[in-house]
Amino acid sequence: MTATTHSKNFFRLETYLQSQTGRAIGDFKMIEDGDTVLVCLSGGKDSYTMLSVLMALQKRAPVKFKLIAMNLDQKQPGFPAHILPAYLKSVGVEYVIVDADTYSIVKEKVPEGKTTCSLCSRLRRGVIYRTAKELGANKIALGHHRDDIIQTFFLNLFFGGKMKAMPPKLATDDGQHIVIRPLAYCPEKDIASYARAMEYPIIPCNLCGSQENLQRKKVKEMVLEWERTNPGRTDNIFAALRSVVPSHLADTDLFDFNGLATGLAKVDEASLFGETTFSQQPLVFAGGMEENKLEFVRFEKSAPAGPARPAAE
Numbered sequence: 218m219t220a221t222t223h224s225k226n227f228f229r230l231e232t233y234l235q236s237q238t239g240r241a242i243g244d245f246k247m248i249e250d251g252d253t254v255l256v257c258l259s260g261g262k263d264s265y266t267m268l269s270v271l272m273a274l275q276k277r278a279p280v281k282f283k284l285i286a287m288n289l290d291q292k293q294p295g296f297p298a299h300i301l302p303a304y305l306k307s308v309g310v311e312y313v314i315v316d317a318d319t320y321s322i323v324k325e326k327v328p329e330g331k332t333t334c335s336l337c338s339r340l341r342r343g344v345i346y347r348t349a350k351e352l353g354a355n356k357i358a359l360g361h362h363r364d365d366i367i368q369t370f371f372l373n374l375f376f377g378g379k380m381k382a383m384p385p386k387l388a389t390d391d392g393q394h395i396v397i398r399p400l401a402y403c404p405e406k407d408i409a410s411y412a413r414a415m416e417y418p419i420i421p422c423n424l425c426g427s428q429e430n431l432q433r434k435k436v437k438e439m440v441l442e443w444e445r446t447n448p449g450r451t452d453n454i455f456a457a458l459r460s461v462v463p464s465h466l467a468d469t470d471l472f473d474f475n476g477l478a479t480g481l482a483k484v485d486e487a488s489l490f491g492e493t494t495f496s497q498q499p500l501v502f503a504g505g506m507e508e509n510k511l512e513f514v515r516f517e518k519s520a521p522a523g524p525a526r527p528a529a530e
């Protein structure tokens with residue numbers, strides 16, 4: 218679709234995605250002056266969108282940075298190797314296509330019927346890091362979005378016994394690169410609408426023959442269902458990931474519960490009494506009674522110890 222045929226809604230959506238991405242970049246200092254960013258493209262909607270948004274932001278950013286798009290051809294059967302180079306040439310971005318037959322390694326190492334994604338991802342990560350090093354890219358951009366982050370959070374919560382998600386920014390284990398997720402604030406549905414309107418040449422993601430992770434699929438459906446029945450819940454969950462209160466969890470490494478003493482810490486006392494208040498949902502008392510008009514039904518105080526009060530004459 219050409220720019221001239223796009224509707225007002227499209228431009229609104231594009232502006233929204235760009236501003237959300239710009240905000241995430243700013244909040245986490247994802248991109249700084251002089252950076253070279255390796256933008257990883259799989260050929261899916263998310264990575265195409267990420268590249269378009271980053272290219273648009275690059276034009277008007279107050280800092281200078283370089284983008285290099287990268288695709289890894291994993292030699293999966295039927296992979297249409299011509300699609301991405303043609304697209305990347307057409308949009309005029311510097312790019313590199315890396316051939317690495319991770320597919321054969323995965324097929325050889327993983328027994329039939331077992332899930333191949335974990336080894337495949339490890340191998341792919343190794344190739345990406347090596348490529349970044351060879352190209353002098355200090356940042357590696359991945360196309361994960363807000364909903365990926367939320368789903369990962371619940372997967373870890375339900376199956377990993379850990380409260381962790383997918384960070385918008387992290388340092389690689391070898392400390393040589395910073396991985397960034399510029400779409401961290403972007404909802405998947407908006408990315409999907411944008412990608413449809415942009416008519417990206419999407420490459421199917423099931424060429425490897427692996428089944429989609431069943432648990433992730435279930436968690437995704439769960440969150441979607443919540444959103445359908447309680448609109449805004451996904452936003453709230455993501456807001457919660459950005460507003461953690463370690464003193465109200467139970468991780469002794471995160472908060473010094475042992476060092477707690479009276480007169481030291483300011484505590485949100487509401488939760489001590491089991492109250493849960495939400496700023497979005499003001500407390501409503503039955504019959505429209507306001508909090509400050511509450512009357513004590515019974516206020517009984519024990520008599521102070523001491524001499525008995527003389528009887529009234």
Ligand code: SF4
Nearest residue numbers: 333334337338425427
């Ligand atoms: S779905 Fe296929 S290509 Fe993707 S990580 Fe899993 S094995 Fe690799």
